[in-house]
Amino acid sequence: MAALPVAAMIMPRTFLVAARPLQRILVGGSGRVRVPPLLRNRAQQIRHIRYRIAKREDAAPKPVFTDEDIPPWEVWESLEKDPGLRTLPGLTTERMCQVVEIFCAIATHNDPAWQERLQSEFGIEPIVLHYTAATLWPVAGHKLSSFMMATASALGYIPSTVSLMRILSQINDFSEARLKQPFRDIHTRFRLLARTTRDPDILTVQGLIALREKDDNAALRFFEQAVIAAKKDTGVMPPLLPGDSSSHGDPFFLPGRPLRFAYEKSCYYKLGQLLRKKGELDRAREAFAVAATELRHTPALVEHARLVPLGRTAEENKYREVVLVSGAVALSVEASRQMVVDLLMKYEHPEIYSPKEFKEDPVDIRIVWDWCLLSVNMSQSKFPFANMTELEGVHKAIWSNRAKMSLVKQDEETGEVTLTIWVYPSRIPWLGNRTAEPERFDIKI
Numbered sequence: 001m002a003a004l005p006v007a008a009m010i011m012p013r014t015f016l017v018a019a020r021p022l023q024r025i026l027v028g029g030s031g032r033v034r035v036p037p038l039l040r041n042r043a044q045q046i047r048h049i050r051y052r053i054a055k056r057e058d059a060a061p062k063p064v065f066t067d068e069d070i071p072p073w074e075v076w077e078s079l080e081k082d083p084g085l086r087t088l089p090g091l092t093t094e095r096m097c098q099v100v101e102i103f104c105a106i107a108t109h110n111d112p113a114w115q116e117r118l119q120s121e122f123g124i125e126p127i128v129l130h131y132t133a134a135t136l137w138p139v140a141g142h143k144l145s146s147f148m149m150a151t152a153s154a155l156g157y158i159p160s161t162v163s164l165m166r167i168l169s170q171i172n173d174f175s176e177a178r179l180k181q182p183f184r185d186i187h188t189r190f191r192l193l194a195r196t197t198r199d200p201d202i203l204t205v206q207g208l209i210a211l212r213e214k215d216d217n218a219a220l221r222f223f224e225q226a227v228i229a230a231k232k233d234t235g236v237m238p239p240l241l242p243g244d245s246s247s248h249g250d251p252f253f254l255p256g257r258p259l260r261f262a263y264e265k266s267c268y269y270k271l272g273q274l275l276r277k278k279g280e281l282d283r284a285r286e287a288f289a290v291a292a293t294e295l296r297h298t299p300a301l302v303e304h305a306r307l308v309p310l311g312r313t314a315e316e317n318k319y320r321e322v323v324l325v326s327g328a329v330a331l332s333v334e335a336s337r338q339m340v341v342d343l344l345m346k347y348e349h350p351e352i353y354s355p356k357e358f359k360e361d362p363v364d365i366r367i368v369w370d371w372c373l374l375s376v377n378m379s380q381s382k383f384p385f386a387n388m389t390e391l392e393g394v395h396k397a398i399w400s401n402r403a404k405m406s407l408v409k410q411d412e413e414t415g416e417v418t419l420t421i422w423v424y425p426s427r428i429p430w431l432g433n434r435t436a437e438p439e440r441f442d443i444k445i
Contacts, residue, residue, distance in 0.1 A: 064147060065104035071140045073097075079135060088131050096132045099124055103148060115151055126157035134163075153186055158193060162201055165190045166263065169208040200226040204263040207270060216274055223271040230260045256296040265297040272303060281307060292323060301327035302334040310342060310353060317342075317353075333378035336371055337410070337417050337445060343368045344407040344419065365405055369398045375417075375445045385441070394441060397423040408442070418444045 080093045102122050106114045118124040133148035146167065152160035164186050194202055207222030259265070272287035285307040291300035305323040324342070327335025346353045347363040385391045397403040402425070408418040422438035 062109045063105075064107040064109055065144065067104070069144055070100055070104055071097075071136065071144075075136075075139050078139065088127065091128060091131055095128075096135060099128055099132050100136070100144070103129070103151075104144075107147065107151070112154075115154060118151070119155070126152040126155040126160065129155075130157055130160050130163075133160075150186065153189065158197075161186055161189045161193060162199075162205055166205050166208065169205060169212055198225070198229050200230040200261040200267070201263050203229060204261075204267040208266070211270065216277065219270070220274045220278075223267050223274065226261075226267050227271070230264065257294050259295065265291055265295045265300070268295065269297055269300045269303075272300065276303075276307070296326075296330075298327055298330040298332045299334070301330070302332060302338055305335070305338060310345060328374065331378060333375055334415050336375040336378055337415055340368060340371045340375060340417055340419070340445065341407060341410055343371060344405060348406060365403065366399055368405055369395070372419075372443075372445050379445070381445070385443075390441075394421060394423055402426065416444055418442065 076093045076097050079096075102124065103118070106117060108114055118129070119126075129148045129152040133145040133152070136148075137145045146164070149160040149164050153164060164183070168183055168187070190202075190205075194206055203222050203226035207219040207226065210216075210219035210222060261267075268287050268291035272284045272291065275281075275284035275287060285304065288300050288304035288307060291297040292304040301323050305320050305327070308320045308323070310320065311317045320342070321339075324335045324339050328339065343363055347365065347368060350363070385394070394403065398421075403421055403423045406420045406422075408420055410417045419442075421441045421443065423441065424438045
């Protein structure tokens with residue numbers, strides 16, 4: 001059989017002309033239509049046609065939210081009674097409730113024209129969306145707040161873009177999420193913004209993103225630039241989402257000051273961690289000191305206390321103890337665990353850490369035990385005793401001076417403390433001989 005000529009193997013033009021009506025049906029066009037190139041195989045052709053038809057069927061706008069997504073009135077009443085609520089002047093809870101109702105009613109997936117209607121038809125500015133979302137974030141679902149922020153970002157409101165990038169930098173699948181919509185457009189806006197603005201919040205978010213990308217040098221550089229920018233008073237951002245909580249301070253423990261920019265606590269805390277990792281302990285201690293004593297950042301309280309050496313006298317240890325107690329008051333289990341470690345160090349080595357004050361003011365094992373119980377309650381964990389009878393027996397032995405404790409180790413990653421308790425059958429005279437065989441309990445808090 002003779003081979004077919006090349007011209008006969010090429011698709012006739014009459015077939016392409018005949019295919020144009022089908023193309024108009026698929027894409028919904030009415031004018032001049034460009035016929036796409038032919039696909040390589042039949043399976044690929046079928047997938048392409050199904051995709052085009054599905055896209056055509058889904059072209060009708062679909063609502064994003066329902067009435068169930070609107071927070072109930074009890075939420076708005078609680079916001080109205082909140083003394084620490086920060087919002088725009090004149091933006092009342094009634095107005096925010098109205099904004100949410102309108103937003104949920106007109107928000108659709110496939111038709112971006114509704115975003116312009118927020119301003120032109122309902123008079124809702126992007127800044128109103130931003131503050132409403134920031135207010136609802138702690139008390140309502142994050143889906144609604146995130147979508148409102150994404151809408152404000154699409155309308156050109158910069159703080160919404162920065163806030164969403166801060167949220168994006170904390171999620172687990174960060175590398176994949178920033179390549180998907182709507183984060184892909186938000187990431188593009190943020191990168192353009194980072195090239196033209198030296199705002200400390202933007203620099204801090206860049207540092208957080210660099211940490212997710214495992215680039216410690218770039219992250220350190222961004223955090224240091226953010227500190228410099230804040231000292232030059234270049235921070236102009238309104239409250240961001242989710243921003244660091246305000247620094248109220250406590251008159252009985254450590255003072256606090258207002259934040260210079262929204263993510264200042266995170267900036268100094270991460271800066272201290274990176275400097276400690278590089279071995280620059282003095283600079284790390286200074287960064288943690290700002291985050292802990294000035295900004296009242298609870299995780300920084302523990303990190304700062306650990307970089308303050310355990311002294312030989314009560315006066316030398318007073319500052320470290322005040323920092324840790326402040327962390328415990330803020331319900332930090334790490335601070336409580338560190339207090340247990342410090343007290344056990346003094347309890348086991350009185351000749352090193354308090355030689356002059358040991359006879360007058362020894363470390364009471366009952367105080368150590370109370371801190372152990374507090375740590376367990378904060379971490380919501382259980383003691384590894386067989387039953388409550390054993391736990392009660394150890395508790396009674398400690399309070400009747402029939403027990404002693406010893407520190408085994410503290411896990412550097414989790415902060416968990418392992419210690420040993422010896423329970424004696426009879427009362428233990430202070431610094432006396434222990435002749436009876438004790439019962440041993442190894443516990444972890």
